[in-house]
Amino acid sequence: MTTPLLAIEGITKAYPGVVANSDVSFDIGKGEIHALLGENGAGKSTLVKAIYGLVRPDAGHMRWRGKTFIPAAPHEARAAGVAMVFQHFSLFDALDVAENVALGMDNPPPLRRLAAQIRKVSNDYGLPLDPGQLVGDLSAGQRQRVEIVRCLLQDPHLLIMDEPTSVLTPQEVETLFRTLRQLRSEGRSILYISHKLEEIRTLCDKATVLRLGKVVGRCDPREKTARELAEMMVGTKLHQPERPPHSPGDVLLEVKGLNLRSPSAFGTSLKDVAIKVHAGEILGIGGVAGNGQDELLAALSGELRAPAGAVCVRGETIGHMGPNARRALGLLCAPEERLGHAAAPEMSLTENALLTGAWRQKLVSRGFVNWTKARGFAEAVIKRFDVRTPGAHIVARALSGGNLQKFVIGREILQRPEVLVVNQPTWGVDAAAAAAIRQALMDLAQGGAAVVVISQDLDELLEISDSFAALNAGRLTAKRPVRGLTLEQIGLMLGGADEDSDAAA
Amino acid sequence: MLRLEKRPQPSTFWNWATPVLAVGLTMIAGGILFAALGKDPFAAIKMIFWDPLFNPQFAAYSRPQLLVKAGPLILIAVGLAIGFRAGIWNIGAEGQYIIGALCGAAVALAFFPSPGWYIFPLMVLAGAFGGWAWAMIPAILKTRFNTNEILVSLLLVYVAEKILAAMATGRMRNPDGAGFPGSRNIAQYPAAANPELIAGSGMHWGVVAAFIAVIFGYIMLHKHILGFQVQLAGQAPRAARFAGVAPARLVVLCLGFSGALAGLAGLFEVAGPARMISIDFNVGYGFTAIIVAFLGRLHPVGILLAGLLMALTYIGGELAQFMLGLPSASIQVFQGMLLFFLLALDVLSNYRIRRSRSEVA
Numbered sequence A: 001m002t003t004p005l006l007a008i009e010g011i012t013k014a015y016p017g018v019v020a021n022s023d024v025s026f027d028i029g030k031g032e033i034h035a036l037l038g039e040n041g042a043g044k045s046t047l048v049k050a051i052y053g054l055v056r057p058d059a060g061h062m063r064w065r066g067k068t069f070i071p072a073a074p075h076e077a078r079a080a081g082v083a084m085v086f087q088h089f090s091l092f093d094a095l096d097v098a099e100n101v102a103l104g105m106d107n108p109p110p111l112r113r114l115a116a117q118i119r120k121v122s123n124d125y126g127l128p129l130d131p132g133q134l135v136g137d138l139s140a141g142q143r144q145r146v147e148i149v150r151c152l153l154q155d156p157h158l159l160i161m162d163e164p165t166s167v168l169t170p171q172e173v174e175t176l177f178r179t180l181r182q183l184r185s186e187g188r189s190i191l192y193i194s195h196k197l198e199e200i201r202t203l204c205d206k207a208t209v210l211r212l213g214k215v216v217g218r219c220d221p222r223e224k225t226a227r228e229l230a231e232m233m234v235g236t237k238l239h240q241p242e243r244p245p246h247s248p249g250d251v252l253l254e255v256k257g258l259n260l261r262s263p264s265a266f267g268t269s270l271k272d273v274a275i276k277v278h279a280g281e282i283l284g285i286g287g288v289a290g291n292g293q294d295e296l297l298a299a300l301s302g303e304l305r306a307p308a309g310a311v312c313v314r315g316e317t318i319g320h321m322g323p324n325a326r327r328a329l330g331l332l333c334a335p336e337e338r339l340g341h342a343a344a345p346e347m348s349l350t351e352n353a354l355l356t357g358a359w360r361q362k363l364v365s366r367g368f369v370n371w372t373k374a375r376g377f378a379e380a381v382i383k384r385f386d387v388r389t390p391g392a393h394i395v396a397r398a399l400s401g402g403n404l405q406k407f408v409i410g411r412e413i414l415q416r417p418e419v420l421v422v423n424q425p426t427w428g429v430d431a432a433a434a435a436a437i438r439q440a441l442m443d444l445a446q447g448g449a450a451v452v453v454i455s456q457d458l459d460e461l462l463e464i465s466d467s468f469a470a471l472n473a474g475r476l477t478a479k480r481p482v483r484g485l486t487l488e489q490i491g492l493m494l495g496g497a498d499e500d501s502d503a504a505a
Numbered sequence B: 001m002l003r004l005e006k007r008p009q010p011s012t013f014w015n016w017a018t019p020v021l022a023v024g025l026t027m028i029a030g031g032i033l034f035a036a037l038g039k040d041p042f043a044a045i046k047m048i049f050w051d052p053l054f055n056p057q058f059a060a061y062s063r064p065q066l067l068v069k070a071g072p073l074i075l076i077a078v079g080l081a082i083g084f085r086a087g088i089w090n091i092g093a094e095g096q097y098i099i100g101a102l103c104g105a106a107v108a109l110a111f112f113p114s115p116g117w118y119i120f121p122l123m124v125l126a127g128a129f130g131g132w133a134w135a136m137i138p139a140i141l142k143t144r145f146n147t148n149e150i151l152v153s154l155l156l157v158y159v160a161e162k163i164l165a166a167m168a169t170g171r172m173r174n175p176d177g178a179g180f181p182g183s184r185n186i187a188q189y190p191a192a193a194n195p196e197l198i199a200g201s202g203m204h205w206g207v208v209a210a211f212i213a214v215i216f217g218y219i220m221l222h223k224h225i226l227g228f229q230v231q232l233a234g235q236a237p238r239a240a241r242f243a244g245v246a247p248a249r250l251v252v253l254c255l256g257f258s259g260a261l262a263g264l265a266g267l268f269e270v271a272g273p274a275r276m277i278s279i280d281f282n283v284g285y286g287f288t289a290i291i292v293a294f295l296g297r298l299h300p301v302g303i304l305l306a307g308l309l310m311a312l313t314y315i316g317g318e319l320a321q322f323m324l325g326l327p328s329a330s331i332q333v334f335q336g337m338l339l340f341f342l343l344a345l346d347v348l349s350n351y352r353i354r355r356s357r358s359e360v361a
Helices: A044-051 A074-082 A099-102 A110-126 A141-152 A172-185 A197-203 A227-234 A292-302 A323-329 A348-357 A371-384 A401-413 A432-448 A458-464 A487-494 B012-036 B043-049 B059-085 B093-111 B121-146 B150-167 B204-221 B226-237 B237-242 B247-271 B283-293 B300-326 B328-345
Strands: A006-015 A018-028 A035-036 A061-063 A082-085 A158-162 A189-193 A208-213 A214-218 A251-260 A270-278 A283-285 A312-313 A330-332 A418-423 A450-454 A467-470 B002-004 B350-355
Touching: A006 A035, A006 A044, A006 A082, A006 A158, A018 A044, A018 A061, A018 A214, A035 A044, A035 A172, A035 A197, A035 A227, A035 B237, A044 A158, A044 A270, A074 A082, A099 A110, A099 A141, A099 A270, A099 B237, A110 A141, A110 B150, A110 B226, A172 A189, A172 A197, A172 A487, A189 A270, A208 A227, A208 B328, A214 A227, A214 B350, A227 A432, A251 A450, A251 B012, A270 A292, A270 A450, A283 A487, A292 A330, A292 A418, A292 A450, A292 B059, A323 A330, A330 A401, A348 A371, A348 A401, A348 B226, A371 A401, A401 A432, A418 A432, A418 B012, A418 B043, A432 A458, B012 B043, B012 B247, B012 B300, B012 B328, B043 B300, B059 B204, B059 B226, B059 B247, B059 B283, B059 B300, B093 B121, B093 B150, B093 B247, B093 B283, B121 B150, B204 B247, B204 B300, B226 B237, B226 B247, B237 B247, B283 B300, B283 B328, B300 B328
Parallel strands: A035 A189, A035 A208, A082 A158, A158 A189, A283 A450, A283 A467, A330 A418, A418 A450
Antiparallel strands: A006 A018, A006 A061, A208 A214, A251 A270, A251 A312, B002 B350
């Protein structure tokens, strides 16, 4: 092969207490889609920031087309031809598309000329955009297009994409992949960061696997199974969640005709939502973020009140009840946001165990807290769910995302719920912890509980759920058995189409 | 370059070391201030912190004053601290203090001059009720109309001051007082008086109430589920709702509790050390208690110590005013600096200072 576009040689970067990158080397060739794989904390972000000029490595160097390349700031990286689409968009809702694009450019042309360029580039790459539209009115997928088009206008040689599909529907993912393949055919290179292994297998030509800051593997992802990739990433044999065959029992959770205004101006109101979940059943609820997931969880947890009859647990009407009354009846929830919602960041794990366990675990008697018992409960959660922490006295924010998530889910599961509702149970959690959480959810259902999993991760839902429904703009489709469901049907459900409304359970 | 780095775990050491350090820095800065006023800074600092307690010339008068001044400060600060922990900012304790005193005094004056064991207990109830009712105004406005309790409670202080002046010169004026403003001397009305319980100690029922409040506050904050909910609501409101805490209930509870304690402080003051309702009855205990609450780390035991320290600066300040001719405003500046340094140093309990090379990030 000729000189690579970008050669990374021995990059090392240490932060106080952690070595983020240690002697990382790999090449990105011209016209190549290169996957960077690794768990959270493996050092992917630090490496990418070094390439984009946001972080200066302690040792090692990079060569751009054979020449030394040490960008001191992002504009130097951009000048060389590196562009980056971040996982979190940096767009202003109140400005239109063209204005947003102009803000991200080093030397923007006049807006009218820019608008014409946006229209041309976005059409050329199959990502149509109206430059005059307000960004606040765009969907997540369209916002991502704005970011991508902004990068493409700089005519980059290397495009870095950080977890680009986490906010997209399957159809949008297809569109994005077509665009990326088109870019490759033009001889541009793409550094693609993801933990979604199936995507990497269909899209990428090469993969570099990072673990704890070191390169632990290089491969052609098309020749590996997703499982092999995951095991390279984790470094151990990965436990595959599994569950013996089972048949559903009585209806434990029933929601009918649930209409709920969102308390937030940017929230999504729920419209005529109906759910029926049986004992032993896992219902997966898919949908792109912001389609009413938070509101649905709040309506089930009791943070938002509904008419009494809209929510029933084992036939008892509970829509009007607050969170603790629902907990007493066996309906437990784990919200998406770990810090600040499911757990108080500045409080110890013992205190956080008390947060939802107070009544059901009898940690409180006649109003007084039994701290010894609360610590015991926290320690039981830590032990049973393998939460890595020095002890129950540690504050929640000191835990890594995956460990805290294990604690939050474990806290509910250990209270033996009859109905458990979780939102994004494995979001931002490493593969091993995610597998553990999924297995725990399946075990819980096996034990006769009804489980509702709200998630944006379709692979996860298809892996663990018995039935599937989708949230779209606050409406929930009828649920369908997961067995026999095609990706296309799921895409239609996510888009809000609901052609057969009689749900088979 | 110096840089702040967030600690993985808040430092317990700095949490308690910062008040001590803040007192030290206040002494230094205060000393510079006194020197600039042309006074001997060492003499002034000694006069404020040492002489009231240990100088044989002043101690006989000053020592009892310590409890007299600390009592209301502690009583009010304990109530405020519970609200502050929940993120409910009652800045108007001074107003609740005045209304509590007025309600208590009203009971005493209504019964004057009949004897009866029940009069003082009734006054206590009336005082607590007055403070509670005055605090309910910001509470209800906040829960109903989402007004800001900081502004409402603060502005109600000025309303309360006007009512106080109107009462002292009107309805409550002493009919035998030759037309001078001010009520009858309640401290000289045996059934209503709040006397010194142990001669020469300064101890009166208000100080007893303050100690009870400290114990009660400690148990509530650290042993009771309500205290947990209060702290949860202050630190993570969304998690509090998830845990089933109703925010409106908490607002009513915290404002009501701190109002009632401030009202009690007012009642004990008017029936004891202040002796009567007068135009200048309130001397700023309600505001100083805010400093006491923070200086004591919003912890009841810390507040007990902080209240005593703050009382000392009051007494020592007066002494320095007399003996050294320091302007009275300088002692207020001194107290203000204490809060200023404390809040500034607070950053150390959550952050550590590191030296670092500059880095683009």
